[in-house]
Amino acid sequence: MTALRFEFLSRASSREDIDKTERLIHQAMVALGLSKERRHEYLLWKEKEDEQKLNLFNQELLCAKDVLSIIRAAAGHLPGLGILSSYLVTKDKQGNLMFKGGYRKGKDTPYAELIYPRPSREAIPRGCFLPDRIIPTEPGAFFVLPLFFESTEIGHLVIQAADIDPSLYEKIRSILSSALRGVKLFEEGDEARKRAERAEKSMSDIVSVISREIQSSIEAFDNISKLDATGAQEVEVSRLKELVRYLIDLSQAKSESVLARAVLFDPYCLCARWAEEQLKADKSNNKGSNRAESRFICARPSSAYPLLYGDPKQLERMLTIVAQLLEETFSIEGLEISIVPSIQSCELRLASASMIPKKIGATGLNRIEKDIRFELAKQICLLHGGYILFSHEGGNLIVRIGIPYPTVSGSIHNISNREAELRVIGPQGLSDHLPCGFVNGLSGKIIPYNSIFHESINPLQRILLYLDSMEIDHESSAALSFILDKEKFQNAECFIAQNAFSIRETRLEHRPADVAGFLRSILVSDSPSAILVLGSEASLHKETPIIRDLVQKPGIRPVACTSLDAFEAALNRWRPMLFLILEPMISKNQEFSTLLQRFPSIPIMAICRFFGAKEEWAGIIERPHVVFCNTGEVFSEVLAGLIQRSLESKKFLPSPTSGVVADAIFYMNKSYSEQISRWKMASYLNASEDYLSRIFHAQMGISLWNYLARLRVQHAIDLLYSTGAGLAEIADLIGFRDEAYFCRVFKRIAGATPGSFRSRSFSDVRKVQESD
Structure with a gap:
């Protein structure tokens, strides 16, 4: 203002002019002072309003009992502070980043849209802040706020700020850090409380069941103690003591939750380890001290067998009880243990080494079933969802201990006589991998991994998932990720195959505790590059082999996507380098278009044998980095060049210019049979002739007229294969007025004369007729 005053006064x-200038300068200074005062008042009001909003946010978080409550509170309060979107990521106990949810609010929408994590644990790839499906595509300023508690990093928050005071970042970070720590402590305490409640309830139930039996045993002790315990009475006292001890063990078996200690285990390794422990026990008790081998022989499986789910210690205890009962009742010197998988379950079969007459066996089994120790073994098996059955086969006594296959959700289910229709999901050629007994009982449908995206699964159907870590590749990883995410597969049983010829005990040490953890561990963890091919099954069956032959760059593979679920699963598994769209209906599908918008920098190549109306491709024609190209025998070289160019990250023309090239291709597909001149096409496209020729060659890698000639020759090839029209007629139909010139162009582009193509088509027809 001083400079303005000096400038005006000098002029x-x-x-009168001086007085007027002084008066105006004074008024301006007063107005400036008032504006500063009002700005200061506004900042104080704004700070007070933001403080009030933060207090409300903090108060709601004090009542949060889980992470979802934190997300909902953030979605309700943070948009009012200028944060349009927010995504929460936390660290698990192993230090892995897990996406927990977030919200997104549009500028024109009154409420924020909640974004939930996947039903299974959604891990974030190393070096990334968010999952690929969540990475924002809209423009804006995004910030990453690390969350700490007592110098320990517990996660981070990714936010999009529209208009926010930077001083609020630290306050929001502090509030969320405290809330997350509180939720973690609450969840740990709640989990411990629930375990205690389950144990207490189970304990009270079993005590009420067996209290009468224990009371009768105590009365028997009192009666015997009144007499002089000698001879047979001493045996009876010892027997009653043993009875009470097993009753107490039975109570503990029921009261302690098997699921609390359940893990995936190798049944063969479990049986082999148990047999070794029995040998050590025999030697320590001077029983069979001269034996170099155990009385129990664990037969090596002859084919693939599964991992099972349960408490290995309890199952070993069950085997010990069964072996003791058989030894006491039948004086069996040894047992052979084998692993026998079937459609319903996996059985541990104990076969007697010596022959036992059927009549003696029936009497002895009747005595075993009345023994309280057998009740304990049976209860341990039932807690694992299994069964214990006896049978005679060829004079040998057989004990069949059935254990159910584990489920994706990690729950233990009971084996039943299932009448439900069976669906077996596995790799291609699954029948060659399954055990013999398994295949013989298999009556359901076998579904390859890659077919589950469009396979209708009925909740009443029984689903069996065959998993072999040696057969998992990138494509099957996408299918397994899809299975982990979908609720309908959570009760699916899993045959986690073990190789019978490479059994190693060390595998038990590093194996995940449950099926979901195993699935995550065998998924291909990197993000390999891929070309995602979108189309119907018919178009994919026809074009995918051609595309696979055209892709020459190592480490990149074409991935076929016939449905929206398959496309979404592929986007979560692979890093797309190029989208190939085979049909216009894909571009018009709104859900496909929404997924494509997440990758605005990835090129899209729309390929079709012949293009129809431009309006059919309206969903992608205005998108940047879109290329249109015909397919067929004479376009393979052009298509290969375009694919190779996109894989080498060489950019195509921007959208306004590429749209002119696309219009030229649609025009040629529509008017190829007419006499097309360069000035006529340029006039139709509102572009100069030189400009049109230059941008077409820059986009497609060949000249405009070379492309038109290839398009006409491709139509000629189809006419030669499908009709008996003469060469002159075909030349006229595709826009050539001179038959000789048509033949020269045809040979130059197709590499053979039109006559040789027709001869080839007749030869193919004769071969089909002869085969018929």
Whole structure:
């Protein structure tokens, strides 16, 4: 203002002008002072309003009992502070980043849209802040706020700020860090409380069941103690003591939750380890001290067998009880243990080494079933969802201990006589991998991994998932990720195959505790590059082999996507380098278009044998980095060049210019049979002739007229294969007025004369007729 005053006063020509200038300068200074005062008042009001909003946010978080409550509170309060979107990521106990949810609010929408994590644990790839499906595509300023508690990093928050005071970042970070720590402590305490409640309830139930039996045993002790315990009475006292001890063990078996200690285990390794422990026990008790081998032989499986789910210690205890009962009742010197998988379950079969007459066996089994120790073994098996059955086969006594296959959700289910229709999901050629007994009982449908995206699964159907870590590749990883995410597969049983010829005990040490953890561990963890091919099954069956032959760059593979679920699963598994769209219906599908918008920098190549109306491709024609190209025998070289160019990250023309090239291709597909001149096409496209030729060659890698000639020759090839029209007629139909010139162009582009193509088509027809 001082500079303005000096400038105006120097130009004043009279006293009146000087007074007027002084008066205006004074008014301006007063207005400036008022504006500063009002701005200061506004900042104080804004700070007070933001403080009030933060207090409300903090108060709601004090009542949060889980992470979802934190997300909902953030979606309700943070948009009012200028944060349009927010995504929460936390660290698990192993230090892996897990996406927990977030919200997104559009500028024109009144409420924020909640974004939930996947039903299974959604891990974030190393070096990334968010999952690929969540990475924002809209423009804006995004910030990453690390969350700490007592110098320990517990996650981070990714936010999009529209208009926010930077001083609020630290306050929001502090509030969320405290809330996350509180939720973690609450969840740990709640989990411990639930375990205690389950144990207490189970304990009270079993005590009420067996209290009468224990009371009768105590009365028997009192009666015997009144007499002089000698001879047979001493045996009876010892027997009653043993009875009470097993009753107490039975109570503990029921009261302690098997699921609390359940893990995936190798049944063969479990049986082999148990047999070794029995040998050590025999030697320590001077029983069979001269034996070099155990009385129990664990037969090596002859084919693939599964991992099972349960408490290995309890199952070993069950085997010990069964072996003791058989030894006491039948004086069996040894047992052979084998692993026998079937459609319903996996059985541990104990076969007697010596022959036992059927009549003696029936009497002895009747005595075993009345023994309280057998009740304990049976209860341990039932807690694992299994069964214990006896049978005679060829004079040998067989004990069949059935254990159910584990489920994706990690729950233990009971084996039943299932009448439900069976669906077996596995790799291609699954029948060659399954055990013999398994295949013989298999009556359901076998579904390859890659077919589950469009396979209708009925909740009443029984689903069996065959998993072999040696057969998992990138494509099957996408299918397994899809299975982990979908609720309908959570009760699916899993045959986790073990190789019978490479059994190693060390595998138990590093194996995940449950099926979901195993699935995550065998998924291909990197993000390999891929070309995602979108189309119907018919178009994919026809074009995918051609595309696979055209892709020459190592480490990149074409991935076929016939449905929206398959496309979404592929986007979560692979890093797309190129989208190939085979049909216009894909571009018109709104859900496909929404997924494509997440990758605005990835090129899209729309390929079709012949293009129809431009309006059919309206969903992608205005998108940047879109290329249109015909397919067929004479376009393979052009298509290969375009694919290779996109894989080498060489950019195509921007959208306004590429749209002119696309219009030229649609025009040629529509008017190829007419006489097309360069000035006529340029006039139709509102572009100069030189400009059109230059941008077409820059986009497609060949000249405009070379492309038109290839398009006409491709139509000629189809006419030669499908009709008996003469060469002159075909030349006229595709826009050539001179038959000789048509033949020269045809040979130059197709590499053979039109006559040789027709001869080839007749030869193919004769071969089909002869085969018929």
